[in-house]
Amino acid sequence: QKEVEQNSGPLSVPEGAIASLNCTYSDRGSQSFFWYRQYSGKSPELIMSIYSNGDKEDGRFTAQLNKASQYVSLLIRDSQPSDSATYLCAVIDNAGNMLTFGGGTRLMVKP
Amino acid sequence: EPEVTQTPSHQVTQMGQEVILRCVPISNHLYFYWYRQILGQKVEFLVSFYNNEISEKSEIFDDQFSVERPDGSNFTLKIRSTKLEDSAMYFCASSQNRDNEQFFGPGTRLTVL
Numbered sequence: 001q002k003e004v005e006q007n008s009g010p011l012s013v014p015e016g017a018i019a020s021l022n023c024t025y026s027d028r029g030s031q032s033f034f035w036y037r038q039y040s041g042k043s044p045e046l047i048m049s050i051y052s053n054g055d056k057e058d059g060r061f062t063a064q065l066n067k068a069s070q071y072v073s074l075l076i077r078d079s080q081p082s083d084s085a086t087y088l089c090a091v092i093d094n095a096g097n098m099l100t101f102g103g104g105t106r107l108m109v110k111p
Numbered sequence: 112e113p114e115v116t117q118t119p120s121h122q123v124t125q126m127g128q129e130v131i132l133r134c135v136p137i138s139n140h141l142y143f144y145w146y147r148q149i150l151g152q153k154v155e156f157l158v159s160f161y162n163n164e165i166s167e168k169s170e171i172f173d174d175q176f177s178v179e180r181p182d183g184s185n186f187t188l189k190i191r192s193t194k195l196e197d198s199a200m201y202f203c204a205s206s207q208n209r210d211n212e213q214f215f216g217p218g219t220r221l222t223v224l
Contacts, residue, residue: 026122030209032210034212034213036215042213042217042218043200043202043213043216043217043218044154044202045215046212046213046214046215049212061206087136088154092210094210095127096159096166096167097142097144097166097167097206097209097210098144098156098159098167098169099144099146099154099204099213100156101153101154101155102153103153105150105151
């Protein structure tokens with residue numbers, strides 16, 4: 001059974017702070033890793049993709065991947081109240097093209 | 112910016128009835144997917160579709176479910192005889208390539224009474 005695990009939160013950070021979201025996955029053969037943002041009642045919105053070990057930056061977002069530790073993280077710099085949402089970690093293994101999602105971490109950014 | 116669209120946004124049906132959920136994937140994408148999310152639970156994979164055939168399906172996608180690409184733009188999910196437990200948000204997604212970024216539509220909320 002392929003598992004993707006996230007702390008459900010809520011993670012509460014003050015406006016302007018760095019939010020750090022973490023995810024672990026069970027399938028060592030996983031190749032592609034994604035972070036989605038989901039507002040309540042809405043669909044997942046792709047924020048970041050990462051395919052190789054190390055960091056990938058896009059604006060205020062940085063994704064970090066460590067395949068040896070089976071660990072993916074997302075850093076959000078200068079957090080804004082509009083960043084308040086549930087952040088979903090998702091993984092594709094090398095056998096298929098289906099996304100396996102974690103349960104999500106709820107982020108609350110307080111003004 | 113191209114996006115995945117879905118209709119209807121909300122579908123209410125009686126148990127045992129057939130429903131068809133419709134999706135228009137992004138035009139140059141080749142891989143299409145259906146996922147569902149029961150309220151308060153994880154997003155779950157149902158099926159992937161490529162080159163006019165199912166490429167992968169989950170245990171949830173049993174004989175009551177089917178998918179079709181009836182023309183060059185639409186991608187549909189049919190549930191033949193709905194059950195109460197089919198009530199969920201159903202998301203269509205598409206991607207250019209296998210293992211690539213998947214973009215989700217706004218979803219159809221299915222309520223089975």
